[in-house]
Amino acid sequence: MRKSIIFIKKNYCTYDGKKYDFNEFRELSGLLTSNIKVVILQEELFVSHFENSVRRCKLCGFVDSKIRNDFPQNGDILYDFEKKGNVISIYSIKGSKRVEKVVEKAINIEIKPIQFIIKDALMKIVRDNNRNFKALIKYDTCYYYVSFRDRLYHDGFVSENKHIVEEKLLKKGDLEGIYVDDNTVDIISDNNKSKAKKVNIGEFINENIYEKQRFHSRKIF
Structure with a gap:
């Protein structure tokens, strides 16, 4: 069955390249299949x-x-x-309230924060013996910083503001070996004097959009 992929943002969602207000769900629901994939963006x-x-x-x-x-x-x-x-x-x-509006009539539901999609993509790049790593990636309009210890998510932050990102990175301290993409390599090299590892992670993120990682509220969808 074809899967409908919806991107949930703070104030609206997008489907098939079109922007929808959450109050316009009736218009959107008629376009969706009962098999829905939700990607959460812009949230910590x-x-x-x-x-x-x-x-x-x-x-x-x-x-x-x-x-x-x-x-x-x-x-x-x-x-x-x-x-x-x-x-x-x-x-x-x-994001639970926004997600519930979108998946109201769905039968099969998968919910993934973009941070986990980034993690899945990084796992295809990071060497097996590297258990602690971090990355700064720009996806859509936001910068996402993520760090992992023993390959488990440790912490991160999200911002659309480049200057805020720079300030937060300075507080992080050691960023040696951080993974970056074309949109973030200048932030590391110009402000932190750290040796970054540039990767083409966008391609891997798109490939991993369908990987399994389900979130749920205390109500089971």
Whole structure:
């Protein structure tokens, strides 16, 4: 079945190259298939890591408890989690209310923050023995900084403003070996005096748009 791909931004969404206000969903819904892929743009991705040897059969209960007690509950947060070894990572990102409007009539739904698409793309570039790495990528109108430790997402930020990006990078300190693209290489070389690794990541991002990584709210879609 053909998959409808929608890009969710802060104030509107785009489908098939056309911009739609969230109040125009009736017009958009008639164009969509029941198989929908949502890509979240312009939002910060947050993560908390927990060391715990909980068994797989009790993992969902552990995560649900952590979400209820340790994460903000405003009805607009999407969550996902993964477990590698004894480390449980719980991710959160804004956008639940906007996503719910778009996927109201869908049967099969996949939700991916752009940060995870960037991660999937980087995994095709980064050497297997490089477990700690970072990147500054411009996608659409925004700059995305992402960093990974032991190949797990560690932190990042999002901004459309180049000067804000420069200020935040200066506070980060060591950016040696950071991955950059054509749109961000000048920021690193001009302001941080660090040796960056330039990659053509845009092509890999487009290839990875269909890779699996599902987010969910506490309501299961």
